[in-house]
Amino acid sequence: MILSIESSCDDSSIALTRISDLKLIYHKKISQNEHQKYGGVVPELAARLHTSALIDIFEEVNLYFNDIKGVAITNSPGLSPSLLTGVSLAKAISLGLRVPLIEVNHLIGHIYSLFIEKEEIMPLGILLVSGGHTLVLEISKYNKFNIISSTLDDSFGESFDKVGKMLDLAYPAGEIIERLAKNGEDKFKFSIPLINSNSNNFSFSGLKNQVRLEIQDLKEKGILKDEINNICASFQSVAITHLINKLKRILKNHKFKHFGVVGGASANLALRDELENLGLNLLSPKMEFCSDNAAMIGRVGVVKYKNKDFINHKDLKIIPNLGYKKLVF
Ligand code: KG4
Ligand code: ZN
Numbered sequence: 001m002i003l004s005i006e007s008s009c010d011d012s013s014i015a016l017t018r019i020s021d022l023k024l025i026y027h028k029k030i031s032q033n034e035h036q037k038y039g040g041v042v043p044e045l046a047a048r049l050h051t052s053a054l055i056d057i058f059e060e061v062n063l064y065f066n067d068i069k070g071v072a073i074t075n076s077p078g079l080s081p082s083l084l085t086g087v088s089l090a091k092a093i094s095l096g097l098r099v100p101l102i103e104v105n106h107l108i109g110h111i112y113s114l115f116i117e118k119e120e121i122m123p124l125g126i127l128l129v130s131g132g133h134t135l136v137l138e139i140s141k142y143n144k145f146n147i148i149s150s151t152l153d154d155s156f157g158e159s160f161d162k163v164g165k166m167l168d169l170a171y172p173a174g175e176i177i178e179r180l181a182k183n184g185e186d187k188f189k190f191s192i193p194l195i196n197s198n199s200n201n202f203s204f205s206g207l208k209n210q211v212r213l214e215i216q217d218l219k220e221k222g223i224l225k226d227e228i229n230n231i232c233a234s235f236q237s238v239a240i241t242h243l244i245n246k247l248k249r250i251l252k253n254h255k256f257k258h259f260g261v262v263g264g265a266s267a268n269l270a271l272r273d274e275l276e277n278l279g280l281n282l283l284s285p286k287m288e289f290c291s292d293n294a295a296m297i298g299r300v301g302v303v304k305y306k307n308k309d310f311i312n313h314k315d316l317k318i319i320p321n322l323g324y325k326k327l328v329f
Helices: 033-038 043-060 062-067 080-097 106-115 156-166 174-181 205-220 224-253 269-277 294-306
Strands: 002-006 011-017 024-031 070-076 101-105 124-129 134-141 144-150 259-262
Touching: 002 080, 002 294, 011 043, 011 294, 024 043, 024 294, 033 043, 043 062, 043 080, 070 080, 070 106, 070 294, 080 101, 101 106, 101 294, 106 124, 106 259, 106 294, 124 224, 134 224, 144 224, 156 174, 156 205, 156 224, 174 224, 174 269, 205 224, 224 269, 259 269
Parallel strands: 002 070, 070 101, 124 259
Antiparallel strands: 002 011, 011 024, 124 134, 134 144
């Protein structure tokens, strides 16, 4: 089995994946709710919480020690203190058990969330929508891909979190906004970002500012409470339309036999519906594997193990903010 660890942000997770048939033997994730009161993840606090949560989970897998053939760890991108915690633990386990160490890029992990307990399908077009990234890319192998488009400013998920903060919703706000939007209407008709631009890239900060001004206005009029659902519906509708518009542009020049949506925000059903309408052969992860988890890291771990793609303990470093252009393996 591959033991995998994910601790790049605020989720502490460990999984065991059987190499022979990809079966997920064990998977546990502890999400840190302690950040809610700060309206965002506090890196130092996240690392402190990982140190105890990861050990609590790790103690549950000690029955399987003899079956572990490799340790897969997320080393990039992410919050530096969070990554350090997981990487240090992974090095210690791999040294202790005398099994190879495997570094896994978190974004490639999200892509492989499509293939947990399944054979992989490649090549593949991908829309990755998370709290940290909004990317369209083409991937043909776990270490061979081409970035087609990215965001110029905020990510899709981040824009939900920022609007949530303006509305005093809990963090992360994506799921809450999706729920509130169901009871609202696209009443405010915010303008769609970059609608007349020739670029394939995304931008969410202008939309965020439009929403901020509207919220300010509604607050001054004392009617914000009555309009929260409509704000959520109007914001979500434009954010999704923007993604879909740019994807339509991209699809004119790129034909994908298969297309997957991944990342925390791929849990959004309104987004999935719109993607289905594009006539794509759409793959999406199971709901439980959309947000950060160690099962997806373990799935990459199995591929890299089979390719003997290991890394020395000394050479494994964290690369917190490598930027999508310099994905390292
Ligand atoms: O992939 P993920 O768990 O962490 C990162 O790697 O960033 O993604 C978390 C992001 C958060 O911004 C969260 O608000 C967003 O995914 N998210 C959603 C939904 N569920 C989670 N955004 C929109 N709609 C959702 N249903
Ligand atoms: Zn993620």
